[in-house]
Amino acid sequence: MALAYINIIAKQYFNFMCRSDFERRIFHDTYKEFQEKSKPYTSGERLNTFSQMMLANKKAKDLHQKLHYSVMDVIEKLEHQIPILRDENGNSIRFEWAELEIIDSDLLNKAGHVVSLTYTSPKMLLHEIDKELLVLSEETAGKSNSILKIKMTEELRIDYCEKHELVCS
Template identity: 25%
Template sequence: MLPRTITLCYRKVIDATSTKPWEKLVFEDSYMEFKMQAQLYNQNQKYHSFAELLQMVPGASQLHFLVSAAVIGYLQQLNETVPDIVNNLGKHFLKFNQYQFEIINSDLQDKSKHQIAFNFYSEPLLWHDTVGNYLLVSAKSQVAAEEVITNLFQLQPYVNIHSLHN
């Protein structure tokens, strides 16, 4: 069977319990930006939660985009490498070429309720085989090579095969 081309999506959720330094910085800056941008949609300070703003204020869905500006610089620090996903040698290998930022939840009065997510979409990969709950993949750019460098990695929560190409 010939390998199929896949694109993976990894959803990274960041909240008050996140412990890595990068995550903490993203958390803090996205919350500060949320509070600042929410003022535009909450001039009477009538609403406290992100859900209330979405439900009651037309255009509040723009907050995803507006808050994302505060965290774009942190994405550049990743050098287009998906965080947290490593191969069986413990090395980061998965490159992303696009992402989506979203606010999952937030509260203007309670920072502990702030929760955001990045959906990282990988560059196309060749999917060679599945061994138990491990995927054997290689970079699609290696198609013409005699020897193909592969990565074996364990599927984990928040990793999904986003698209499949024949």
């Protein structure tokens, strides 16, 4: 009997300290796009950072989506596997969607560019919580797939979907 339906959410940050090719592509491609797409939000003023642009013009929030579009092909190459989250057997956890967010950026300093990707898993069945492990399975076509055990960490967030209840008549 499952305890609840949940989504697993993991956030990955990208800054100038990139280690993998994937991280470097996200960092460099989003910075290049930020330089190009932020021009309308600096109009006439000396605004260099994303946070300054947001304060001056709330429409600058559109940059999140514009930068996301610039790396969609890179994200697709992940083949729906969260690169920063594995189960206890070392298997990648699937994500249903990923969303890019600009944490901050600076047109005058590339080292000030920080973005994140938030990965959200498909709906999963939470079977139990065993100490620091979540015991889960992914449900496909009404059937529960193999059991996964994921260690709870600070980077991991659970989005509560629906509680399972026994119904007695």
